Amino acid sequence: MFKSRKALLFTFLLAALMLVAACTAPAAPAPAAEEGAAAEAPAEEAAPAEGEVIEIEYWQYNFGARVDAMNELIKQFEAENPGIKVIHNSDIPYDNFRDKIAASVPAGVGPDVATLFYGWQTAWIDAGYIVPLPEDAFPPEMVASDFSPMVQASFFDGKLYTLPTAVRTLALFYNKDLMEAAGLDPESPPTTLQELEEQAVQCTVRNGDGYDVFGFVVNPAGQAHHWFREVLLRQFGQQPYSDDYRQVLWNASQGGYDAWNEFLKFETELETGRRDLITEPDDFLAGKVCFHIDGSFRLGTIAKNAPDLNFGVTELPEYNGIKSTFGSYWTHGITTKAAADPARMEASIKFLQFITTPEAGRLWVDMVGELPAQLEAASDPALLADPKLGAFVAGLPYAHSTFFVDESKDRQAIIDAYDGVVLNGADPAEELDFAVQTVQEMLDEFWAGRE
Amino acid sequence: MKLTLHRRQILWAYAFLSVSLVFFVVIRWYPAVLALNISVRDWNVFQGSGPWVGAANFQAIWEDLFKPRSAVRAAFLNTFKYVLLGVPLQLVLALGISLLLMQIRRLSGFFRAAYFIPYVTSFVAVAFVWNWLYAPQAGLINQTLTALGLPTQPFLRSPQQALPSIALVAVWRSLGFAIIIFLAGLQQIPEMYYEAAQIDGANRWQSFWRITLPLLNPVIVYLAVLQTIQFLRMFDLVQNMSTDNAGGPLKSTTTVVLEVYKEGFSSYNMGYAAALTIILFAVILLITLVQMRLLSRRVEY
Structure with a gap:
């Protein structure tokens, strides 16, 4: 009897204790954070004497x-x-x-x-x-x-x-077997945009509405949004942001629109593949894609998951004599x-x-x-x-490298503009303008918050 | 103090209840109150604090609702689409299947299990399997369409088809749960009502409309409310089925909870995200109250 009453009391106590512990724990870091900022962490320890480690x-x-x-x-x-x-x-x-x-x-x-x-x-x-x-x-x-x-x-x-x-950094991966099958020389992958266009077209194998081999697919949800910002724009004579990163300049000149059209061209004109039909980077690993833009970090993935893939890597194609890549x-x-x-x-x-x-x-x-x-x-x-x-x-x-206020939203703006054109048939220039406006609002808000 | 046996039993009950109460307070209520607090602040995740900004977060959401191509507006509209598409389909399918299951004797255990299994499968696993089924070109559904000589469909990659495709998976996934509840409800209806109706010359259709449906009303209300809440909180499937740009293509599948997640944990706009959850909470509360009032008519025989 006495024992059970003790146990009862203990159960209540346990509950109360859990409540107290749980409620104080998550709140603790907050005051600590304020203190740290206000007090500037006074030097508690005296400077070490000579010879001390x-x-x-x-x-x-x-x-x-x-x-x-x-x-x-x-x-x-x-x-x-x-x-x-x-x-x-x-x-x-x-x-x-x-x-x-x-x-x-x-x-x-x-x-x-x-x-x-x-x-x-x-x-x-x-x-x-x-x-x-x-x-x-x-x-x-x-x-x-x-x-x-x-x-x-x-x-x-x-x-x-x-x-x-x-x-x-980013570079251009190419599948040597597919190039050979298409009658291309696997030892001379594209070095210019022009060559990339030609070789991608030649490498593409259509199958009704679909593709047996994708020549080259621009996928802004992968690494291609970097390719647009830091590579294509610069090659078409338009720097992506103002030097102080307060202005988005993607559409600040005709060069910007030209870079955007080049970005869209592979799907809308050259038909070397469709973003909505591809799974990246898996399809490159599976040997269904000729040319693919990706980072040095992908080498490990390929070595592990597709050790037999016969591929090479070359620099991103140049244009106007300008070379650029994203890092x-x-x-x-x-x-x-x-x-x-x-x-x-x-x-x-x-x-x-x-x-x-x-x-x-x-x-x-x-x-x-x-x-x-x-x-x-x-x-x-x-x-x-x-x-x-x-x-x-x-x-x-x-x-x-791009200074991002919010990389995922910046990327999303480019994805949406791309999809707007290829899925909904919207006007490319209008879509680019809207993406610029979206990212600009983000930058404005960021800088306004710092003043 | 002397405790009677009865009193001691009650005390023990409270003791055990208090332990689980702690769980609810800490895991459910405390974060909810915290969210309310965050929603009126310009919260910094890194510092775990932020200045009071009153209704500024709510005002920002209100303004965002009217911006062109607004993600928040798309999220609210899509969420309602999921509910309007998913809940009725769920209820009709589950009721139909339960009625069929009531008819059979052989293999009925197998069928029940088969329909229930998706419900105990993780959302993420379900999403992955369906991603493969829906895959362009090589996906099973598109392979089948090709074999039948029909044009392939983009499904998840199309702004028009993506939302219904995901809603269908959500329906399929929790169909088993609705079926079990319906079966329980159907078994509660006394056989004698049907016998009496038969004697009075009612056909099966009439029995269904006049007996089964009215007597199932409490079950239907329960399921409708529960499933509506379920669909209003749609997140896992969307996050995992529209992988390369969650909520896409072109914001066509995004939901309120997904926007909460993106704002809070990808863009670190905690105040904005918390304000969105408060609004969603209010919407769920309102819809549930309206549903319960509209749907629950008392049926007496």
């Missing part, structure tokens, strides 16, 4: 090859800098990475140096996670001359915030936590300098397969001669 933390999300490569870099760095110890935290799964950062950095704990996608940079700056890199350690002129031009996307409001070890990258920043303590800041700068050298880039390409961010690599004959990586490396000197 400084510990800094480095964070990245968990991806096998990247973790191994960074472990190797840290080993080398620590050997060179005995006074600094780098703690490598790579246990965080990709999906939780941003949440973890959000929960720790504002509270003054977590990484001193962290790796982020270049597209997240503005959000991280706004949230106050990362600080500008000091100009004496990372001169803007050095970044401009030594790094691929795409790294300019790491500058925000004139200040450099992050720097990458490695980058990715994107994971980049490293220094957090507000490091900035709060001069000694840790100094150590973090040294570490960041070390992991962004050409040597680090070379180690990275060997271990991870991503391209070195430094232009030096683009003149490395061994890399350029690589039958698969060579075309991507060759793109480094002319690769551009």
